[in-house]
Amino acid sequence: MKILRNLANSMNATVEYRLGANLDFIRSLVGHHREKIALRMVSRDGFRDVSFQDLKEAAETVADFFIGAGIEKDTRIAILCENRPEWAIGFFGIISAACVAVPIDSKLSIQEIIFILNDSCAVCAVVSDATAGIILSHREKLPHLKLILSVDDTRESSMVSVNRLLAQKSERKTRPGGGLDETAIIIYTSGTTGVSKGVELNYRGLLYEVETLVRSIGISENDSFVSVLPLSHMLEITGGLLSPLYAGSTVTYCGTLRADVLMETIRKSSATMMISVPAVLKGFRNAIFRMAERQPIIKRRIFKGFFYLSRFLMRMGIRSGRFLFPQVHRKFGGRFWCFVSGGAPLDIGLEEDLEALGFCILQGYGLTEASPVVSVNTPKKKKRGSVGIPLKGISVRILKQSPSDGEGEIVITGPNIMKGYFNNPEATKGVLKNGWLHTGDIGYFDRGGFLHISGRIKNMIVLEDGRKVFPEELEHTLGRSPYIKEICAFGKKPLQKPADKGEEVVAVIVPNLDMFSENERCD
Template sequence: MDTLYHLLKEAAARFPSGAALQGDREESGRAALTRPELCARAASLARALLDGGVKPGEAVALLSPNRPEWAVGYFAVALAGAVLVPLDVNLKEGELLNVLRRSGARALLTDGAERERGAALLAQLGGGRPHLRIDEPPAGSPPRPEELPGASRREEDLALVSFSSGTTGVPKGVMLSHKNIVSNVRSVMHPFPCGPGDVFLSVLPLHHMFESTGGLLVPIATGATVHYLPSLNPRVLAETMRREGVSVCLMVPALLRLMHRRILGAAYSAGGMKGLLFRILFPLSLALAKAGVRAGGVLFPQVRRALSPRLRYLVSGGAALDPEVGWDLLALGVEVIQGYGLTETAPITHANRPGRGNRIGTVGPPIPGVEARIDPVPGGAPGEGEVWIRGPNVMQGYFGNPELTAEALAEGWFRTGDIGRVDGEGYLTLCGRAKNVIVLESGKNVYPEEVEEELGKGALWKEACVIGRRAGRAEEVFAVVVVDPEAPLPREERARREEVEKAVRRLCAGLADYKRVSGVYLWPGEALPRTTTLKHKREEIKEALRRAPGFGPGDF
């Protein structure tokens, strides 16, 4: 049976010893849970939910940062037969209230850090909803999990509703069944080698499906250990990777780009014989990697040792990874596996395989049990089109929104809104988001992600975002950049902008003429607005530009 109850029960039986989840807390030291302990703690919390009046099929919200006990809350809701609504701890009060009201949450689970905020939220909601802690040891003996309502839930029953974050309007809730989630876990387990002895490091937020499926459920099901950080401080992260012997870590491209810059920056700034050797050996290793020969681990063993002596691979998802970053890290002996998916697909649909099955620049072929097709779009290049997905992982629909569900689902296929192309062996290359596409007067489509990939190579700015600026009835390509304060640029604003524009033009020279940037804006802040998975908030950037000097409401 593909239910969360059966997944946890099987994992506890197969791997009864050894830590499943562990982490260091600044206030209480190390916490660790074996799979049987996780099962018992979740069962006790499930009983408390039921005693508090929660009925099977009702929604229970979970508000907590990443920690071992987050999984206690996750499985407690499943064992109670209820529906989980994971919340983003970075949301503001109004946003959280909006999701709680929209979901009809009957109870709230928090840890100690979110206890006061949780109580304030429930006070505004009213109705005497239970508020329980995930990090408090249970009193008394736990109930037998098989006696709880979750044991009799069916595969097609609703397990989780994931709401879009950062909105005070109508949040979009993705409805995922037990089968959606568990079938995805089982499909991902086959192409990815991991098991007892592996240590996953959790750095992405657990309320996102990428981390909760790939970084929590997969290691629980395969016998691996997940380690949680007390903070995302770069020094703490680096020390933890080495100390805990981390072998796998899920990341987003922004984190990998930062790692890439730091490693290469330190290597190229080294003087003497060490610096000279790197300048000779790195291009050689890169050429060998692209020819199918992996010499990075032999030529640069210190890189892997500095990250983690037991590191096997890093997994990239959530956005497109710059191929240059993937190749450079591979040349240094660090393999990055890129995959693809969406919340609506629970979430993974495609993934490269470690070793020879890893084709950098693509997101890999479909995982077992998942089908993909390309649906042509007007203005698209030959072979390109919208990616459609079909499989047991495709969502049930959008919560309370049958119209949006009907738009997204067509005869069992989910229309992703992403544009891509597939090669003869089924490997998918993504071009961009359909909703982000810039439509030029010529009718041609420009995908911002492709231009951003080139701008990401710039040395004068920390980050760049490409959007469409209205030009009559069409649009033109426009870039927003955050200048690096240490970059060698003139102080005078006009001269600074001219230097940045020259650098942008140089980087875009390798693109087709119609894809080149026609205008640049220097963002006044230290960073562009991003989501918790570090994607640019394009609409928020556009809204800020409409209010900026020199622009108007009709420009973006």
């Protein structure tokens, strides 16, 4: 089954596609899934569902509005909205109108949001009740903004409601799409040089990423996802929205990162997979351990015994977690099997703990400038502690300062690489050199071809004796403790020594108070 069958032919070594048109998701999404649930939102009464057919019609209505309002092709349209089905409706409406989507994280500071809206020259913003106030209260600072489209019912005269548009019968308007190399998304990131920049990603890169991920991981129409990461980040757009819909899966939105609520959502939605980050995975592990600690002493001892038995059997290649911990998997609904982890390095101890409990953990590596996935472990080919093997069609090199070095800067090239930074040719030249993206990350390949990440060049700490320390490695080691909620390590120049004498390693730690008993806490 191919939901986007009309968009691209089967992948081959050169990664070529049939169509020279834009990413016309909406007209090809439906396929034979018309009444199947595409998107759903947790509500007080259960779930609010949007079928593939509903998604298509709503997105086309939004596109009709943009075209009818005189918004021209390639115009930037911002999305300032929390995770919910309407985010996707706005996104697909934007690209169906052959415009460019500019996702913005609503949790950014007001100054950052205003900067992105002005830097991208966005003429329209898709907002919700929760975010509309940000725009309305600073409208005078947004000279390019002409229209505001609300995904909620609104009486504000300066905004148009999507629900009102859906209630009206409008004439379908069409617009020829652009080529696969035209910009689909501009997403702002601190990037590899620390300054907020708009990353231009084209349709070719998105298609490549989506099709390759679906095939590599094995996502199918029988899968169901729970989405918690912000849709203003490419990991969730590519991995948590486009890839599941491509495969015919259902995506459920949950508005919290609390492990207990997430488990309940996973159970009720019969989810099978989730795109996640290490902090969320750590929350799941700690929640499971806390549930075990609340059991009678006999059950606690059985749990610990089975846990160590499972870890022992894993060393011999025997995976017994689902058999040994049925009560844990019942909490997840019985169908859930896989976490895909990205966005930050995953501690190998955390990975082993969750796998011992019977979950499959697939760690990957990427960056916004690469649409975003560069490499990922797969169910058939994985190695703990690594970020997997580069996706087929992507070339990865390690630039070493000398032949004797074991690691170096990771540089990549492939169909997923960004076009450049929006209206910032100098910054683009700084990271794109002869078609290769210089990531600023340090890493190496092991003998099996698996990629490992050591840290960031700009974060490297040089000690007084010349040794180089990556704070990420220290954070991983100390972060294994369930008593640590967050940790940040960095280098600091000693006050008592000359500036050229190297740095000292300093760490700021936030304790996980949930793991302390009442008598261990300080007032």
